[in-house]
Structure formats: structure tokens, C-alpha cells
Amino acid sequence: MKPVLIIQQVLFDTPDYFVDFLTEQKIPFEVRHMYAGELPPESIQDYSGYCMLGGPMSVNDEENFPFLRQEKELVRQALAADIPMIGHCLGGQLISTALGGTVQKALMYEIGWNPIHVIDAHAARDWFGGHTDFELFQWHNETFSVPEGAKLIASNPYCQNQAFTIGEKHIAMQFHCEVKDKKVRHWAIDEKSDIDAVLHLPSVQSSESLVASLKERIPTSNALAHVIYSRWIRNLPGLV
Template structure:
């Protein structure tokens, strides 16, 4: 059976609607929570072994090693995974950490981008698995920092306030600033878990809840299509390298 290790930082920011796709494709899921297990678990992780590695989001910054020391070990684990050439997916914080590991910058935006709003695709994005989300079309944003597309990678997506929303490094590495994995039926967990951030950003949870009801089912389908195609392409690329 194939395996995936997902580095998870808060319980509700998990693989979400990607889990049924992984089940369908024969993956056994393992979560690793560095905020619970600490840096030692990341240092001991055999990152070359799983067929897929996913680094998920969190309400902390990719440059915050001084505040959250396990991030240094996480960056090292990501670098080791990149060296292996095996499939690697980063979402939000995860994408920012991959961008850093590849030599890109991560920096604060002028304002936070939270809620369901459009994302557009570059020409390369329109030729990638991201074409399933539409161009432009609505996705879930939840971030205050932005990565720059790292050297050697390809920018795939953008939004009005965030010029770098997705990148690919070959066929085996994908970084997404937005949340295709989030389950709209569990949006309440996000609203409660990020209540302080929502208040500070002036975002109305009632509005986000209504957006999840309006856009969630269609976005879930498009997100699963995107993930399935990317993963199957990444699997093939990893086998032929």
C-alpha cells in the first residue's frame, strides 16, 4: 500500500477533501504533528520513504523559527524531501516553507486575504492540473504572508492582492497559497480556531460561513479533480526519474 505523510500544525487544517482521493488511489495516511511531537519527530522522519509528502497550513509565519523552533527542523525535512525527487505538496504555510527551501522569499502582504474569492491562472497554470479550478474562479484564501515564486519554479496562479498564489517545481512539487483541501462542511472549525485572526482582520465569520455554503460543494469537486491529476502526474514523474 502506498503511503503519505502529512505534516499538520493544527488539528482542523488537515487533508480535508483530499482524503477520499488518497483512499481511492490506495494511500495510507499518516499525520505528523510537530507542535505535539516536537523537532525530534521531524529530524527522525524518513522523508524519502513515503510516496507522497504534504506540508499543511498553520496560523504562524514561515520565517518564525525564533518563535517556533520546530520550523528549522521542518525546513530541513522539506529540503531532504526535495533532494529525493519524490512528490511534495505544500499548502499555505507548507507552500511558503517549500518556497523558502527552494531559495524564495516569504513576506507580509499589505492586508490579509481571508475568505472565498477569485484566483486567476497564468498561461502555465492553465496548462497544469489547476485548470480544473477555472480561470478565474473562487477558492478559499486564508493568509497574511505571501511567497515569491522561487528560482527555477513556475508561477501558476495569482489574485488581485497576492501576485504569487501557486507554483510548480517540475512535475513533483506543487505549492498552493490557497486552500483546495478545506472541507466546506467543516468550515465552523476554521471559524472557531481562527476567531482571533478573523476579529483582528475585520472579517465577518457569518459571511465566510455563507460563502462556504454557496461555493463549497463546487470547489470541493474542482479541488479533488486538481489534486487527483497532479498526484497521478507526480507519481509517474517520480517513477521515471
């Protein structure tokens, strides 16, 4: 089968459990590294699926990050060609804006393991293994709108739009279900000053608590990611 295209925007926002899962399922993939000067492909036709990861830049800042423009073009191509898409954090925002939605400042920063409530019973069964309430990792201060033709399926008190689907094949998520220990540990320690600046918010957890929670949190997070990814790959063309 054709590989899944993975766009990695920055060095430390790695694909983590997503590539573990694809490897386990024997699904080929190709990672393009924007931070290293690589570019997105011109066409999505050589790929069976399209995954976009997160990053600290704004999805609206195409002037300083021109590769975002092509990532959005690939979203439109994938939708037209019926090629499944999955967006994590900035990746979800790219799907929204490519399809006519908007991205703007969120009500407040979210940093840490925050609650998510699935607001659609079918989606709870279909995408989240029957779970309606859980906690996954978040790090963002902007939020996407739900574009026309999409369906909001998850929310929380700090950021109303947590996930939406488009038809049966595409999902955009504000949260980071892909994270593993190393990535969260790096963010918690190396970006501690950013955390401390907004630590007064109820949606932000301390660096120390994030590191202390990893042993308990990561296995649970990976288990739920496994459910989400298992649902997503069902529609990959060429999957046996």
C-alpha cells in the first residue's frame, strides 16, 4: 500500500506513538521534517493517508512559515480524493482553516492532562472505544472553529472545540493523543518558563506535576490513542 504522509513541523513535536502504531500494524509511512528545510509534497496522490503534527507557530502565520500554505492545500486535495486525514493540535487547526474554518486565541492556555468530554454518542463508540470522558495531554493557546460540513464530537470547559470529524474518514483533534514520555518530559522541563508564566490558570499544570505523572499517564494515553488510530486506519486505501 501507499505510505501515510506525516508532517512534522518542529524538532521536538515528534510523531511518537503514531509511528509506533503504524509500525505495529505494518503500515508504511513517510515523515517530512519542516524544521529541517524539507517541504510538503505537491500532491497527496502518492499517499494512503495524511497526518499533521503540532507546533508552536500560529496556523495563520503563513508569511513566516510558508510550508503551512502547502499543508492546507494537501488537506483540500485529501478531502477531494477521499484520503483519510488526522490532525494533532496544530494539525487539527490546519484542517479547519484549509476547509474554511478559523483559528483564534482560545479562552485560556491549556497545558497538561485536561478533561475531554465526548458530546456525540456515536463518536464515543466509533472513535473512542465507548469512552465519553477521559484526560489527554494539551498544549495550546489557540483554538479552531468547526468548518462547514464537519461535526463537533468532543469538548471541555477550557476550550469548547476539542475534536471534529468530517464524514467517516477524517478527524481533527486539539489535544495530543500521540505523546510519549520523552516529549512531555522535554516540554515540561525545557519549556518550564512558559508553563510558569500561566500557572495561575486552572487549565495549566506545573512542570513538576507533569513529570511526576508520566509513569501513570502515558500508558493510559497510549491505550486511548491506539483506539483512535485503529478507527482511523480502517479507511486507508490498500489496507489488508
